[in-house]
Amino acid sequence: MKAAHLVTADSAARLADFAARTRAAEMLNRTAINLVPSENRMSPAAHAMLATDYANRYFFNQTLAPQGWEFRGGEGLADLETAGCQALSRLTGAEFVNLRPLSGLNGMMIALSGLGGEPGARVVTIAPACGGHYATGALIRRFGYQWVPVNCVDGRVDLTQLEQALATGVSLIYADLQNSRHMLDVTAIGEVARRYPGTRLHVDCSHTLGLILGGAHPNPLDHGAQSISSSLHKSFPGPHHGLLATRDADIDALLRDAQFTLVSSHHFSAALAAAVTALEFEIYGSGYADAVIANARALATALADYGFDVVGDAGSGYTDTHQVWVRLPDPVGVSDRLARWGIRVNIQSDLPGCPGRMWRLGAAEPTVLGATTTDMHELAAVIAQARDGHTSSHVRGLSELRQRLGRHPWWSRTNESERAYL
Secondary structure (H helix, E strand, O other): OHHHHHHHHHHHHHHHHHHHHHHHHHHHHOOOEEEOOOOOOOOHHHHHHHHOHHHHOOOOOOOOOOOOOOOOOOHHHHHHHHHHHHHHHHHHOOOEEEOOOOOHHHHHHHHHHHHOOOOOOEEEEEOHHHOEOOOHHHHHHHOOOEEEEEOEEOOEEOHHHHHHHHHOOOOEEEEOEOOOOOOOOHHHHHHHHOOOOOOEEEEEOOOOHHHHHOOOOOOHHHOOOOEEEEEOOOOOOOOOOEEEEEOOHHHHHHHHHHHHHHOOOOOHHHHHHHHHHHHHHHHHHHHHHHHHHHHHHHHHHHHHHOOOEEOOOHHHOOOOOOEEEEEOOOHHHHHHHHHHOOEEEOEEEEEOOEEEEEEEEEOHHHHHOOOOHHHHHHHHHHHHHHHOOOOHHHOOOHHHHHHHOOOOOHHHHHOHHHHHHO
């Protein structure tokens, strides 16, 4: 009994410590400048959904049938998920939108399972060394398919390799470009795929969904893709959740059949947060998407002006996406210093054409918080001071920059009352 009492007391003390640390971290997180391209920030209204009782509830009655409420907990706000799907349908131009995937990777699993065909079928993807997702090939093999990776340079798939693969029989092209400073040329892939009627084309646009839905990048569904999947928390500023969309009823049926066995609870509160984000994005998404690319190019140009080795062509602004890649002698050490200042960068290894460790930066989160190209130039100056070994007490403009970001976020123009949360 005495040992049990000690364990209980220790657990209580640890819980109190974790609670205090959480409160302290939240204060830092609210003013941190996050330059991780695979992360973003939701609006307060969307984020609030995650803390509701709906996080504890199932919601299966997607048709909202009066006799369909076998689980009643989601009934009160089920129509919000429906409204979110309708908003995403308008944004994607797809009649069929599925918010059941738990993440982008879960959406990948559903798409591969539903569209990959019979065991032993061949599935083409973009090679990981060229920017394809690290997990796609392994998942293809786990599902019993044959993996056929093809090369891709600057967003353009090697069409000769693709044609050779399709000529020997391919059930699915899963175009999964993730690490890229260039938009994927879906049109070229689609033109080749159309010559092989038994092959489906699916595009995983997890990194660029916000740019696509905002109109800054072409919509894959307009250029030959029969379906898309995505996470919702990279250039699209939603929760950690997933999306499937198609204009084809037969493909939707295949995806929903696979989803039914791969997802039970779809994390209803996250789906509600996604719905709020989609409704907001219809209002501000176009301006935001253009601003993301403008800010990425401004950051890249300013870093180059401060002597950083920025990957890409200065004449084209270094990037066509939200990603900026930077080589430097000590990426980890400078990252550590910036983290202490409340600036978070992403370290990656062996990005396409760039061996070794380096930075993969993203402009999406500062942008959704209202950052301008001027802010990007000031941020580059702060980053240069970190590289040059300055201490935080001598960093010019850092405190003002951290406080300024978030005063005029893009979501605030959807409803002035949102400002009260900030």
